[in-house]
Amino acid sequence: MDNTTMPDNPSRESDSTEQRIFDAAHELFVQKGLDGAKMQEIADRAGINKALLHYYYRSKEKLYEQVARAVINRAIPVVQELIESEDPFEEKITRFIDFYIELVSRNPFVPLFVITELNKHPDRFFETILPKHLPKPQVFFRQVEEEIARGNLRPMKPQHALVNIVSMCIFPFVAKPMIRIVLGLDQAEINTFLAERKTEVKEFVFRAIKP
Amino acid sequence: MDNTTMPDNPSRESDSTEQRIFDAAHELFVQKGLDGAKMQEIADRAGINKALLHYYYRSKEKLYEQVARAVINRAIPVVQELIESEDPFEEKITRFIDFYIELVSRNPFVPLFVITELNKHPDRFFETILPKHLPKPQVFFRQVEEEIARGNLRPMKPQHALVNIVSMCIFPFVAKPMIRIVLGLDQAEINTFLAERKTEVKEFVFRAIKP
DNA sequence: GTCTATAACTCGATAGAC
């Protein structure tokens, strides 16, 4: 953890035991996954005994599921608001990129956690973790079609536009260590580089979608 | 594994025991990671006994390292050739996107494997897995600068151009299940969507970088 | 609610027969 901004995972000193356990589990599961995180380590970080984990959460599996649900449910409303917003299109894209990059840079482990969970345990994910209501991109697609009809955007498939934008927002943060190596940047330089992303992605996207 | 194309991981029926173990380990480690893959499962898939794994590879750790090295070393030459090529710039970009997407769609688990490994065990990665010579992007950067000077590209930071392109090539395949859900596509539709990426990314990129 | 102690289990690793 070398970011200057703190992640969105609160860990107040004064919380209840149950909450402290949950926060510790949150941090470790998101970083290390279900197999990688150990109950002992979670207990240590929460400042309590291993037995209490079972007292409050019954099993590792159950604790993990609650954490996973919380991670998903915390991210969804933000994304939903961004993607379903009825703001004027150009503003919407700008806000989308700014907020999305902000979100990911505050929570660099979350996208990787979700992707890994989805790859390794798709059944559990669909049945017990994924909420009923997800962000619906139809608003975004309709807006793109309208802008194309008005001649404000070049003709293109809206799905690919969305995936392109999201890819450029998320991937560099997920692949930060890889990018650091290939570009030959030190710790300070990679952070500067990532800080430039908001500007660079917006510029890139608007050039790509304007007619 | 629902791709129509087979991954680049060969598993011939007639190979030696050592090779069969290696192939089984390759498949399982890449999909499940070091902690997630079990020696028993590797043995089962290779059609031999657990004890033989240790006979040939001494320990799980050593087997894993060999697999990880193989994965990296198989990917690097392709990427290196693409990024260091001295082809005319526009051809180079075209080839880069086509081959990169082809590579990732054949090996959808590899980027996630590398990223996860790099996040969880950076020390081992740098000391024992990463080869001495990596793809050097300096050629690419110089070409971008030259094209800008000639007026063939708009002024931009070459690093961000590269990261944008790579993001759009890799991320959709890594996040395939997530994209499938959000876009509401069935198995056939998501594959069609991913097959369109070569065309769509090229179009998007050229619009974004032309002056 | 919280702790200590320990049971129960998983899994990597080894011994030894063939």
Place this chain on the structure above:
DNA sequence: GTCTATCGAGTTATAGAC
């Protein structure tokens, strides 16, 4: 080389005192 049997370390989970 390959197998069966088993050990031993590390982990999850529980029992029971306070």
